[in-house]
Amino acid sequence: MASISQWYAGKNVLITGATGFMGKVLVEKLLRSCPDVKALYILVRPKAGQSMSERVQDMMKCKLFDRVREVNPDFHQKIIPISSELTQPGLAISPEDVQTLTSCINIVFHCAATIRFDEPLKHALQLNVIATQQLLSLAQQMQHLQAFIHISTAYANCNRRHIDEVIYPPPVEPKKLIDSLEGMDDSIVCDITPRLLADRPNTYTYTKALAECVVQQQSGKLNIAIIRPSIVGASWQEPFPGWIDNFNGPSGVFIAAGKGILRTMRASNDAVADLIPVDVVINLTLAAGWYTAVHRPKTALVYNCTTGGINPFHWGEIEHHVMSTFKRNPLEQAFRRPNANITSNYLIYQYWILVSHKFPALIYDLFLRLSGQKPQMMRIFNRLHKAIGLLDLCGPNSAELFLVIFQTFNFDVRQLNWPEYIENYCIGTKKYVLNEDMSDIPAARQHLRKLRNIRYTFNTVLLVFIWRVFIARSQMARNIWYFVVSLCFKFLSYFRASSTLTQ
């Protein structure tokens, strides 16, 4: 249906979080599929020694924009960066920029957030809740605004068994919490955080729930929609299969498994994974923007954007396809051969952590120390354990997707072929996150063969060593050993004799 692209023609769009994973895909899709969009105003802050303009220049060089670059090499002219630090009063937008935005913006996509699970509550509140309030205040002043789209998460209400497409009462009145925490010492906030979180696993899901409430409370006359994606993964089709640029969520887990670092993970094989490709989320977001602006719903529309309800795939199946892909397309310089298993049993999990993570890390660090290098493997494992520990989230129940199919803005995940998607996802982590060249795969395979031989040699030496120690100490072990050896000899002589007879 062409009406979505047509609707965006001539529109001025404001995007927060445009430098992030989903924001970039949103910018690219708008430029490619809505070529007549007037301008994309993106709120960007200087970061890590780079100015706002340098960051935007870098972003536009990203491979993600290759397809749009082909059709429109001047696409950058449509991107207008606005300097903004969302944690500052007034979002630190200059009065001139406020004037520009309030006079021209037609639609707002609010993607910016801190998605760290271990973010201190005060900071998560500042960015995910207070900045949303401030953006809504700015939106209220926009004279030509037709829709405000807020990106939430399917996990905002993960303390519930069933999640409908409604905004639930918040765990606490946002204003009360903001007032109470203001001026409170950070260490006290840290102490009371677990009690505030109650049945939510982290400050991320807690503050995203508060943000939904703020959107509802401050919507006024705005046309609002809330998008709740589940676990956002690499792209399915657009701009090309498998595009991903970060270690968040499952991507870090896949990479660690592909590098042979991660050998075990605590999860249930039969649990629905609820991954959703980033292009599906963005297509739904743009379609929801159009729908909200055109149909002007009286209350905020909520879209749960997940796969679990209509095309479920399980972590056990994902494990199988991840392992199979990385065996066929190995990552460079793997630590060990990829061989990871998921288990829901706590004791088995702890056993494998000890035997397959900590023990090899200790040996490798010892080897590094002895060869005069800095030990690093234990540090890597500690970070990995922290990350996978934090990923141990409750999953949302099946949620319903807005089941309308558009050709240009496809978000019908019933057509998603999971094995193919997971294969492209893993290859995407290799190409776009680790920047590895596909032509190096033969060398990576050779490296895996070397690791296999090292493992066989190590296991044989270990076995012989243990056996020798055992034999030296036990008469019974010696007897068994002589018995086995004599049995082998008897078999050998029998076969030799029978083969001589048959000649």
Ligand SMILES: CCCCCCCCCCCCCCCCCCCC(=O)SCCNC(=O)CCNC(=O)[C@H](O)C(C)(C)COP(=O)(O)OP(=O)(O)OC[C@H]1O[C@@H](n2cnc3c(N)ncnc32)[C@H](O)[C@@H]1OP(=O)(O)O
């Ligand atoms: C065996 C095959 C397995 C297949 C099955 C496995 C099944 C298990 C299920 C696994 C997935 C379940 C996922 C559930 C998640 C629900 C998500 C809900 C979706 C959302 O709404 S938002 C997205 C979720 N948010 C995140 O994922 C962010 C999580 N990250 C963090 O909170 C922090 O980054 C973290 C992990 C606490 C680390 O913090 P810190 O120590 O301070 O380090 P930095 O963040 O500064 O990063 C330093 C450095 O490390 C790199 N990094 C970050 N994360 C990882 C990682 N997971 N693995 C490897 N490396 C990682 C990061 O890029 C930095 O690198 P630099 O080079 O920049 O230094």
Ligand SMILES: NC(=O)C1=CN([C@@H]2O[C@H](COP(=O)(O)OP(=O)(O)OC[C@H]3O[C@@H](n4cnc5c(N)ncnc54)[C@H](OP(=O)(O)O)[C@@H]3O)[C@@H](O)[C@H]2O)C=CC1
């Ligand atoms: N990724 C996922 O699996 C899921 C994500 N979501 C939601 O989707 C949205 C986007 O997530 P995602 O793209 O993955 O997140 P990213 O971490 O990749 O991007 C976050 C964006 O927010 C911006 N931002 C953060 N802090 C500030 C600040 N103080 N001032 C200005 N900008 C800031 C970042 O800018 P900068 O580059 O300057 O840091 C970046 O552009 C979020 O609302 C998240 O809750 C929902 C479900 C799943």
